[in-house]
Amino acid sequence: MEQKLQRLLETTRRLLRRGAYSNLTKLLGKIHPADIAHLFRYLNDKEQPLLFGLISEPEVAGYVLAELDHAVSARLLAQLNKQQILELLQNMARDDAADIVQNLPEELAAEILGLMKDEESEEIEELLQYGEDTAGGIMATEIFSLREDLTVREAIQALQDAGDVEMVFYLYVTDEHNHLVGVLSLRQLLTVSPETVLRDIMIRDVISVRVDMDQEEVARVVEKYNILAVPVVDESNKLMGLITVDDVIDVIREEATEDIYKMAGASDEELLLGYQAFKIARLRLPWLLTNLFGGVITGYLMWRFKVTIRDVIALISFIPVITGMGGNVGGQSATIVVRGFATGKIDMSTLRRVLLKEMRVGLxxxxxxxxxxxxxxxxxxxxxxxxxVVGIAMTVAINVAATMGVLAPTFFKRIGVDPAIAATPFVQTANDITGILIYFTTATLFIRYLH
Known part of the structure; x- marks a missing residue:
């Protein structure tokens, strides 16, 4: 599969360089939209608009936009006229369209919403009220549901008459006020008497999420209960939308990518900046400066222990291994805790056990x-x-580093900062400082025996 996509990318680039746009248009007509979207990851800011302009079918273009990062999609749309933008957005699911409109310049977004049909613009504006990373922000609002007082025969007829709405193997049942009251499967619907009323066969204990729930929590719910979709309700339990497993997979991928970038002191914004070196450097510099100042503090501490170093020059031999091992162990513990917070396997109630476990492992x-x-x-x-001296310092430094790897992400989480930020830059810097302090303090205590 990778070889196929690599050949496709090479062919696309070659045709773009030659200006063979008619050949490229024919090629795009034979490619799955998901593979077209994949190509955009490897094209620069000049190539992307050229390729997008060659997609002839609005439905395919809409699919490609939905698969791309929303900021990239918004940038591509902003280069088109308003009528073209409107046509493409109308060929997309409302939740994807809302995400892209949210990334358009405010003035342009307002104009596009004004041009839409009242029903469409209202749905998108409603979705825009929710945070982009919440259940409301990622749900599909075009959802199929059944009234609880319908018979099975009527429900099957309604199912056959249903248009292009978000539907999975579960059928959600509502009361006369659109409150979610039950769920049933297609199998249940097809294996009972046609005259059976839905309220008599539906499952009343429905797993659902609130519109304001964070998308990571939504992903945990779907993972925990092994379901293909989860309904979204408001505070009064009114059915508002549906989140399917493909949306959840996107959330898991986005959150994992974001955590990895943050743990490296970088940002996923870099993917949107292409080859703009100065802007990328500006994103990375804050965390590098944190390490820089940490290094200066470490150097200052070594200077304060200059008498100990002068008297026992052999101590210099083990500075790298003391600080390096502490940083590595702290990074391991921090990674475990950050990932545990992200997946819900670690919370404040289990933190004490995690801390004691990491301390034992560190020891x-x-x-x-x-x-x-x-x-x-x-x-x-x-x-x-x-x-x-070296053995004691190493033992204590590693144990402290393991403890720091748990406490630092926990502190960040408590103050409302993403704990992934603490994983590498903060923990490694802190462990360098504590490692030097432990090492030279131990050496100073034994100085008379080291000559």
């Missing part, structure tokens, strides 16, 4: 690594006390 790893590096120091510099 075991610290003792093994401390013993190893202590023996190396003894054999290298022929001083058992130097081995003892």
């Amino acid at each position: 075991i790893m610290g003792m093994v690594c401390g013993l190893t590096v202590g023996l190396v120091a003894w054999g290298w510099h022929h001083n058992p006390y130097l081995g003892l």
Whole structure:
């Protein structure tokens, strides 16, 4: 599959360079829209509009826009005239259209909404009221539901008459005020008497989510109960929309990507900036500056212990391994905690057990690594006390690093900051500082035996 997409990308680029647009139009007509969307990830800001302009079918263009990052889709649309934008948005699901409109310049977005039919613009404006990362922001509003007082025969007829609405294997049942009261499967509908009333066979315990629930929480609900879709309700339990498993997969991918970028001190915005070096550097610099100042503090601490270093120059040999191991262990613990928070496997109620577990693991790893590096120091510099100092410092530093890896993300989460931010830049910097302090404090205590 990857080889096929690679060949497709090479062919597309070659045709774009040659200006063979008619050939490229024919090629796009034979490609699945998802594969066309895949090509955009590897094209620059000049190539993307050219390729998008060659998609002849509005339905295909709408599908491609829905598959792209919303900011990229908005940028492509902004280069078209208003009538073209309107036509493309009308060929998309309302939730995808709302996400793209949200990323358009405000003035243009207002004009487009004004040109839409009243019903369409109202639906999109309603979706725009919800946060982009909430259940309301990702739900489909064109949802099929059945009244609880219908018979099975009437329900099947309604199902056959249904138009282009979001539908899965579950059928949601509502009362006369559109409150969600039950759910049943297609199999249930087809295996009972046609005169049976839906309220008599529906399952009343419906798994649903609120419109203001965070999309990560929605993904956890779908994962926990192994369902293909989840209905979205408001505070009065009125059925507002539906989130299907394909939307959930997108959420999981987006959130995982975002966490990975943050843990590296970067941002997923870089993907939208293409090759704009100065803008990308501006996104990365804050966290690099955090490490920079952390390094300066570490250097200052070493300067404060200059007498200890001068008297026992052999101590310099183990500075990299003390700080490096602490940073690695802290990063491992932080990654586990951040991912645990993201998946819901770790929360404040289980945090104490996680902390104690990481401390025990840190102690075991610290003792093994401390013993190893202590023996190396003894054999290298022929001083058992130097081995003892290095071994103790390594043991304590690793244990502290493991503890820091749990506490730092927890602190960030408590103050309302995404804990992924703390995973690498903050934890590594903090562990460098604490590692140096532990190492040279231990060395100073044993200074008389190290000469």
